[in-house]
Amino acid sequence: MNLTCQNSFEVRVEGSPGSLYLVATPIGNLEDMTYRAVRTLHECDIIAAEDTRQTRKLLTHFEIQPKQLFSYHEHNKGASGPEIIRYIIEGKNVAIVSDAGLPAISDPGSDLVRLAVAEGISVIPVPGANAALSGLIASGLPTERFTFIGFLPRERKDIIAQLSSFQAAQGTLLFYESPHRVKKTLEIMLEALGDRNVALARELTKRYEEFVRGPISECLSWLEEHPPLGEYCIVVEGASAEEEQRERDAWWQELTLEAHVEHYESEGMSRKDAMKKTASDRGVSKRDIYNSLLNN
Numbered sequence: 001m002n003l004t005c006q007n008s009f010e011v012r013v014e015g016s017p018g019s020l021y022l023v024a025t026p027i028g029n030l031e032d033m034t035y036r037a038v039r040t041l042h043e044c045d046i047i048a049a050e051d052t053r054q055t056r057k058l059l060t061h062f063e064i065q066p067k068q069l070f071s072y073h074e075h076n077k078g079a080s081g082p083e084i085i086r087y088i089i090e091g092k093n094v095a096i097v098s099d100a101g102l103p104a105i106s107d108p109g110s111d112l113v114r115l116a117v118a119e120g121i122s123v124i125p126v127p128g129a130n131a132a133l134s135g136l137i138a139s140g141l142p143t144e145r146f147t148f149i150g151f152l153p154r155e156r157k158d159i160i161a162q163l164s165s166f167q168a169a170q171g172t173l174l175f176y177e178s179p180h181r182v183k184k185t186l187e188i189m190l191e192a193l194g195d196r197n198v199a200l201a202r203e204l205t206k207r208y209e210e211f212v213r214g215p216i217s218e219c220l221s222w223l224e225e226h227p228p229l230g231e232y233c234i235v236v237e238g239a240s241a242e243e244e245q246r247e248r249d250a251w252w253q254e255l256t257l258e259a260h261v262e263h264y265e266s267e268g269m270s271r272k273d274a275m276k277k278t279a280s281d282r283g284v285s286k287r288d289i290y291n292s293l294l295n296n
Contacts, residue, residue, distance in 0.1 A: 024037060045068065050097070050107060134205065151177065165280065177233075
């Protein structure tokens with residue numbers, strides 16, 4: 001177990017490592033930016049950005065002159081990540097930002113955090129706007145328990161497999177989707193999850209922010225008359241406790257573990273996902289399923 005203790009207001013000691021700051025940026029409205037985020041970007045030695053062109057616009061607006069702007073994104077993280085960590089070990093403070101919202105949510109910032117933690121580097125969140133949580137709190141759907149899923153896979157069979165794994169899960173489900181795919185995604189959700197209540201949150205915190213709420217079927221009808229524009233957060237009603245229990249007590253009771261896993265594989269799931277879903281059905285860990293199948 002790796003136990004570390006950090007203080008986000010540490011006094012820098014000459015020759016000591018720097019810190020990694022996860023700085024939230026606006027998700028639409030420039031006023032989403034916090035005073036602390038602006039100060040942190042002013043003070044850090046390096047700013048690592050998903051898109052340096054986009055980040056330069058933000059920095060210019062807040063009159064921030066970066067000491068060094070570093071490119072860090074999905075396609076160069078393998079080389080850039082270790083280099084950024086080296087700078088921090090040498091004593092540099094690094095701020096990482098995404099194009100919008102919190103870094104490390106649906107972007108490669110999470111990989112950099114893992115590298116930093118492995119090296120014992122202080123990782124300091126500088127909170128701010130987040131599209132998924134903003135959509136959730138204004139959705140009108142339960143907020144006590146929720147699961148963030150983000151972007152679904154591209155292929156239909158993979159989407160169905162992933163949605164099926166959450167079919168009986170209690171708690172509101174949070175997704176991101178692009179405007180040209182939102183209708184297709186809702187159609188597959190209707191098929192896989194039923195006509196649940198959803199909220200479509202569009203252009204969050206921007207001038208034309210918009211929420212559409214209702215059953216999936218009604219939202220699809222609305223989209224036919226109002227072509228999708230802008231990025232969407234889709235907030236989906238979760239299953240009830242009764243539905244979750246009914247799923248647990250259903251068809252698979254008479255199946256062996258192997259037959260249970262094979263059932264999901266026949267629906268297009270990978271072996272790993274089929275074992276995960278089987279574990280969820282039976283209320284055990286995936287490791288228990290793996291060990292049982294291995295021993296048999």
